[in-house]
Amino acid sequence: MAAVLLRDAGPAVSAGPVQPVGDRTGESVVQRPQPQISLVDLLDRLLGSGVVLAGDVVISLAGVDLVQVKLHAMISSVRADMADPRQAVRGGSGG
Amino acid sequence: MAEERRLFPQRLETDAESVERDLFKLVLTIIELVRQLMEAQALRRVDEGDLTDEQVEGLGLGLMHLEEAMEELKGRYDLTTADLNIDLGPLGTLLSE
Amino acid sequence: MAEPGRYLYAVSRGLEPGALAATRGLDDARLDLVEKDGLVAVVSDVDLDVYGEEGLRSHLEDLAWLERVARGHDEVVQAVAASAPTAPLRLATICLDDDGVRSRLREWHEPLRQALDRVEGRREWSVKAYTGRPADAPAQDAQAAPVTGGAGAAYLRRKRSQTDERRAAEEQAVEAASAVHAALAAASVASRLLAAQDPRLTGHEGTMTLNGAYLVAADDAEAFVAEAERQAADHPDLQVEVNGPWPPYSFATLDQP
Numbered sequence: 001m002a003a004v005l006l007r008d009a010g011p012a013v014s015a016g017p018v019q020p021v022g023d024r025t026g027e028s029v030v031q032r033p034q035p036q037i038s039l040v041d042l043l044d045r046l047l048g049s050g051v052v053l054a055g056d057v058v059i060s061l062a063g064v065d066l067v068q069v070k071l072h073a074m075i076s077s078v079r080a081d082m083a084d085p086r087q088a089v090r091g092g093s094g095g
Numbered sequence: 096m097a098e099e100r101r102l103f104p105q106r107l108e109t110d111a112e113s114v115e116r117d118l119f120k121l122v123l124t125i126i127e128l129v130r131q132l133m134e135a136q137a138l139r140r141v142d143e144g145d146l147t148d149e150q151v152e153g154l155g156l157g158l159m160h161l162e163e164a165m166e167e168l169k170g171r172y173d174l175t176t177a178d179l180n181i182d183l184g185p186l187g188t189l190l191s192e
Numbered sequence: 193m194a195e196p197g198r199y200l201y202a203v204s205r206g207l208e209p210g211a212l213a214a215t216r217g218l219d220d221a222r223l224d225l226v227e228k229d230g231l232v233a234v235v236s237d238v239d240l241d242v243y244g245e246e247g248l249r250s251h252l253e254d255l256a257w258l259e260r261v262a263r264g265h266d267e268v269v270q271a272v273a274a275s276a277p278t279a280p281l282r283l284a285t286i287c288l289d290d291d292g293v294r295s296r297l298r299e300w301h302e303p304l305r306q307a308l309d310r311v312e313g314r315r316e317w318s319v320k321a322y323t324g325r326p327a328d329a330p331a332q333d334a335q336a337a338p339v340t341g342g343a344g345a346a347y348l349r350r351k352r353s354q355t356d357e358r359r360a361a362e363e364q365a366v367e368a369a370s371a372v373h374a375a376l377a378a379a380s381v382a383s384r385l386l387a388a389q390d391p392r393l394t395g396h397e398g399t400m401t402l403n404g405a406y407l408v409a410a411d412d413a414e415a416f417v418a419e420a421e422r423q424a425a426d427h428p429d430l431q432v433e434v435n436g437p438w439p440p441y442s443f444a445t446l447d448q449p
Contacts, residue, residue: 155344
């Protein structure tokens, strides 16, 4: 069984198809192909606690507290310390 | 991107037909949970060694029939064990397999 | 639209102004640099109605929105990281204005400086390991076991051995994943174990037994990947997946106070 899946190794490691690096003559900045991060990996890193899938049953039964009712992707925490726009004003004109 | 498609779980329909199936799914899940707990407990009792051969045989037959009955019920609505497994979020999944 | 706020993507140092010329921020906004004591925050204007606290709450369950914002954020972080040591910020870090940004830079100066020192010249690699799909249990009831009792006892024996096999396989998978992690940690500057991901999100069938993030010097990337390949070969029961190089999200993102 194929044991290693290498993906998007990027220009530093030649383990995949070689990507064209871009036109060096005209550009002052060399454009490199962006290694793709999966959305799950990206959200795990960008959000404090990542993505959680909540439970799975559409039926709403009176008095049944066992299961969640709606199917949706749920972010497990809205970080309380997410920059409060009002804080900067209270902080005064330090800078 | 195929990868991102999977990030969206299946949207469940809410028409009358699937309401019945979803209700059934819920009921089956609870039965399956109890069945698995019973099996685990039976194995523990057998391990403890304080059951007679007849009791062991009776337990085994009962559980075997229960498993067959579950398969039949699942088949009626075309459900697999994986379909029944409810995710409790941080608590993990409801069924162990 | 309300007053715009300043969305912070990342903090860097020694960033050349031209490095971001080809990159735009969220909603195609222009990227600006805000400096304080040698640290540079990369920011852009955003609509506070959308990205402010209330706007965020209403959007956080909308995966399409999240995807767009995460990708836009990552695009900026990648551009910065390609050019200078970078400490990415979490999604939706917003200040009211540039004074607010500078104030944050002052407040976080020391942790940021340490984070930048840690990641300079290094990139993040992600290594995940999955168990293969559990093989179908061999038909135990075909065995001529010393039979005491009938079909019922046989059923219980079969269930017992299935449970034992599953437990043994789990233990073995955990051991293998630990060995892989230990080897990769030794081959990197720093490492972190991240939570396993829900198979419904990854679409992967096996159980994820390792979700590791490794900080590797840019020059050592090939050696690191070679080590991962070696580990995969040593543990054929695991499926090993390597991704990178990425900006050092897991090693420089501050847990903001």
